[in-house]
Amino acid sequence: MKSAMNYSCLLCILVLLPALCHSENSFTPSRATYYGSPDCYGTPTGACGYGEYGRTVYDGYVTGVSRLYRNGSGCGACYQVRCTKPQCTGEGAYVAVTDYGEGDRTDFILSTRAYAKMAKPDDYQTKQLFAYGVVEVEFRRVPCRYPGQNLLVSVSEHSRNPSYLAVILLYVAGKDDVIAAEYWQEDCQEWKPMRRVYGAMFDTQTPPIGELYLRFQVGGSWVYPKYALPADWKAGAVYDSQVQLD
Template sequence: MQTLADTSFIQSRAAYYPNSEEKGTDVGACGFGSFGATVNGGDVSAASDLYRNGVGCGACYQVRCSNSAYCSGNGVTIVITDQGSSANTDFILSQRAFGGMAINKDAAASLLALGIVDIEYRRVSCSYPGKNITVKIHQSSNNPHYLAFVLWFQQGSKDITAVQLCETENFVCKLLDRSHGAVWTTTAPPSGPLGLRMLFSDEEGEDESWVVPVNNIPQDWKAEETYDLGVQVNQ
């Protein structure tokens, strides 16, 4: 088991959503909607600097608190779904995730009573067994005039830093805008089935690679619908 002195971890502090339900929020800044409240079993968090203007949305971190009387050695793995900070914290965890750092239920209650605790964290790979990367069409979309979507179930430990939308007939691609959080948008999207290209990068913006999904977004795409892209990453 790793020790709290492990140099791969960064020292920080964490709080939790005091007025939330046990899981996360469905109105988070990343634009995930209800997915942002329930993904990863509800072990989610808002982030301050790690939000990175939305690039950090969907990133996974191992977070463990430092008080050996209450805290387990493994801590909890969380997904970033929102933006926020409190009293110089890097994370505002869901209540479920905050208590998940504890060794047992009694210790979890003690942690929640403290409200803010010293923690250490590191970036880890996300894992969604049996899931492919999935497009969720945003509720603001209006076929054929405006398309906005988020990407769900992104595995690995890299960020999606660019997305291209491609016409499947003539293979002309256009770079999409990140409107906010993890929401990618374009006005006047092409007609016909739409292909995507996603650029994955590490946190330094290096080690870049394009991933091309197997499946397209169908021509008759609709707001609120989800479409399995038939591809997954483990980088």
């Protein structure tokens, strides 16, 4: 009996493991459209709060999403998106989420640059793809790649030292969402949660005086910048965490 049970368990593992691997790497059908911009890059006014970073990150291969926005936790996620028309390549475009947007039953509203990337490298094929306006696509989540780039902590221009602090993480490599942010309260000897204001931005109206230690939950792990924000941290400044994510 025991041998039979062990055989059954082994059989389940052999059957389920390939299925799980396939599920993780498989594509999901959807639809995509595009938005115009003067230089075909992203927009600095996206709902994720990235500012200029949201316009140029991934060399402008960016997108607004609807259900994948996930109340802002989807900001910064990267996807491979490929269309299914004859004018499309098999590779498609690799894009980063920098905005929220809804279209005609679309999951993706791509920058012009990203939409064009899905087409075969031929002007006529590209024009045909743009003529559709909305196309059937398939997509999958992929790790973000920022070779040699440290995680950066950007202090929002709305911050006011010492009464209000709002921050956004930039260059979050890997395949995990930024779930939470906390700061160290020295007098209480505990980590205090920051509020997700909107998109990728976290804030607190009671930042500690002096050096400010932060930590961020990325997926199931906490990421600790190697240095505290200086006591004279400034609105609009960007601080290097000295940490690289995989």
